[in-house]
Amino acid sequence: MRLSAPIFRLKRQARLLARADGVPLHVALDRVARGEGFRAWSHLAASASAAAAAAGDGGRALLAALAPGDLVLLGGRPGHGKTLMGLELAAAAGRAGRPAFFFTLEDDEALVRARLRALGAEPDGSPVIVDTSDAISAEHVIARLGGAGAGSGGGAVAVIDYLQLLDQRRSNPPLAEQVRALRAFAGATGAIVVALSQIDRTFATSGRRFPELGDVRLPNPVDLGLFTRACFLHDGEARFAGV
Structure with missing residues (x-):
């Protein structure tokens, strides 16, 4: 699944969201991940790593x-x-x-x-x-x-x-x-x-x-x-x- 932005930008979005809504960072990360079509941030990160790994070790x-x-x-x-x-x-x-x-x-x-x-x-x-x-x-x-x-x-x-x-x-x-x-x-x-x-x-x-x-x-x-x-x-x- 193609991400709407590089991971570092998605992380930045999550940090801004955490500050704006007063929620823990891990909660904001999961929200951003769901917006990208993933179950949670760990799922998004693992998927991105798998795609990169497939290109070569x-x-x-x-x-x-x-x-x-x-x-x-x-x-x-x-x-x-x-x-x-x-x-x-x-x-x-x-x-x-x-x-x-x-x-x-x-x-x-x-x-x-x-x-x-x-x-x-x-x-x-x-x-x-x-x-x-x-x-x-x-x-x-x-x-x-x-x-x-x-x-x-x-x-x-x-x-x-x-x-x-x-x-x-x-x-x-x-x-x-x-x-x-x-x-x-x-x-x-x-x-x-x-x-x-x-x-x-x-x-x-x-x-x-x-x-x-x-x-x-x-x-x-x-x-x-x-x-x-x-x-x-x-x-x-x-x-x-x-x-």
Whole structure:
């Protein structure tokens, strides 16, 4: 079923509806989904993920391109597939028998699980560990990966949704410190850590085919050279860039 607008715009509609009607966000999301002809938001999201997955498993290709110890920036504008790519990557790692994690400060676990099921991950006992804790930070991620075994994180694949939210809590260290901690942990253990990233809206008027490192939205300074790889998504295509 074709959506009337990209998912990120439908989410925005739901947030506005929640504020206007004074209802919880999940109630507003379900209302928007029913307006699109779906039973609930989880049904809409799963359907969208299934359609995208049918076009190809980008997560498996991305996993094959990464090396132990990589700290990866995966950037894209809203609606261009960075969350889907992150989910595909986690699902591919889980199917390969690796400890796989998806950390999100953006969506609830039910929605993430629905999208993982659409990608072929097991609905129960999924090899992908979904963490939606409000306490997500570099320290939290490192603690979860270190507790997964496999050499205190070695072989693990973690996706963080998303980079700019890691320092939204004042109790967390500055984002630059967190990125340095993630780089050190990945390098020491062989884990692969992938941080989804927002891209500044000015890219839309740049005339370029893909975003670049200079387009990464950084509310606080971060040395992007700490990332070993960068991959940018736009209009259904992906491109690696040097860092």
